[in-house]
Amino acid sequence: MGLLALAIAPGVAICIFIYLKDKYNREPLGLLLVSFILGMFSVIPAIVLQLLSHTSLEILAGKTFAEVAIFAYLVVGLSEEGSKYIMIRLFAYRRKAFDEPFDGIVYAVMVGMGFATLENIGYVLQHGIGTGIVRMFLSVPAHATFAILMGYHLGLAKFDAANRKKYLFLAIFWPVVFHGTYDYFLFLGNTILHFAGALVSFIVAIQLSKKAIRKHEAFSKETYGSNNNQSVL
Numbered sequence: 001m002g003l004l005a006l007a008i009a010p011g012v013a014i015c016i017f018i019y020l021k022d023k024y025n026r027e028p029l030g031l032l033l034v035s036f037i038l039g040m041f042s043v044i045p046a047i048v049l050q051l052l053s054h055t056s057l058e059i060l061a062g063k064t065f066a067e068v069a070i071f072a073y074l075v076v077g078l079s080e081e082g083s084k085y086i087m088i089r090l091f092a093y094r095r096k097a098f099d100e101p102f103d104g105i106v107y108a109v110m111v112g113m114g115f116a117t118l119e120n121i122g123y124v125l126q127h128g129i130g131t132g133i134v135r136m137f138l139s140v141p142a143h144a145t146f147a148i149l150m151g152y153h154l155g156l157a158k159f160d161a162a163n164r165k166k167y168l169f170l171a172i173f174w175p176v177v178f179h180g181t182y183d184y185f186l187f188l189g190n191t192i193l194h195f196a197g198a199l200v201s202f203i204v205a206i207q208l209s210k211k212a213i214r215k216h217e218a219f220s221k222e223t224y225g226s227n228n229n230q231s232v233l
Helices: 002-021 029-041 043-052 065-090 102-127 129-137 139-159 161-188 192-224
Strands: none
Touching: 002 029, 002 102, 002 129, 002 139, 029 043, 029 065, 029 102, 043 065, 043 102, 065 102, 065 139, 065 161, 102 129, 102 139, 102 192, 129 139, 139 161, 139 192, 161 192
């Protein structure tokens, strides 16, 4: 029970953090919950696509840099971020409640944390408390940054028809780039240099995510700040 709580806590905490950030025009809790559950379901197509690649971490040893890159970016990064992207586009993106750019970040994080939480449960129950602690500070927050970057651009796409195609492309491009880069260094090996490479990618993603949140948060405050229109249904 303790391991399960350890696995679930980081994703839930990040969801609460983002929910509280959306203080001027909050989303219906029901839609957020459905988005989180859809994120958990998005693990399924990602796993299927990765199995179809006939490649795994166990057989990456001895592979070339290019082969590891293909696995990190096109197999893992694209399959996982693509699965989350589809869930958001098919559900939250179409909802009337998605009525401002910041909502892109909110719904993307819910989906991303649903994915990361289910993935985390598997890792923690299999490998134990040490893995749970490491992933609490690295892997789960990394998924959150990928989601924020995706949601930021989806929010722009929803309300900028002239540049919609560009923003929809960037909504999948940047998460795949950062997800792939993070995994690429970890897949190459387990030395301090490999870890440093992944960490640098993570730190850059954090900084971009903070900037994205501030931008959409400022717009939300300007638009809804005086009304304080919060929905909790």
